[in-house]
Amino acid sequence: MISLAHAQTAGAADPTGGFMQLLPMILMFVVLWFLMIRPQMKKAKEHKALIAAIAKGDEVVTQGGMVGKVAKIGDSYVTLEIATDTEIVVQKPAVIMVLPKGTLKSL
DSSP states (O other): OHHHHHHHHHHOOOTTTTHHHHHHHHHHHHHHIIIIIHHHHHHHHHHHHHHHTOOTTOEEEETTSOEEEEEEEOSSEEEEEEETTEEEEEEGGGEEEEEOTTSOOOO
16 A cells, blocks of 8 residues: 555656745745845945045034034044034944035034
């Protein structure tokens, strides 16, 4: 009886070659790519362009919430004037947003 059952399953080969078993994994990767990885890469590219475009006199916001006007720019660091005669040094990647000119009236 066991030999008959084994003989019946051996003759029925999978016509798709196992592709149907891999299809859910492929679909999950495609969904993950479009919902998570691609937007993250796009945002990182925009942030890199923002950092490269920072110029002296720009008004910026840092990750910590500090706002100030760019006084000096180095290779890795930016000096911000946060009040009259008060300057701080932050890393360039810490700058998250450039404000429109004239936002900070007191500096």
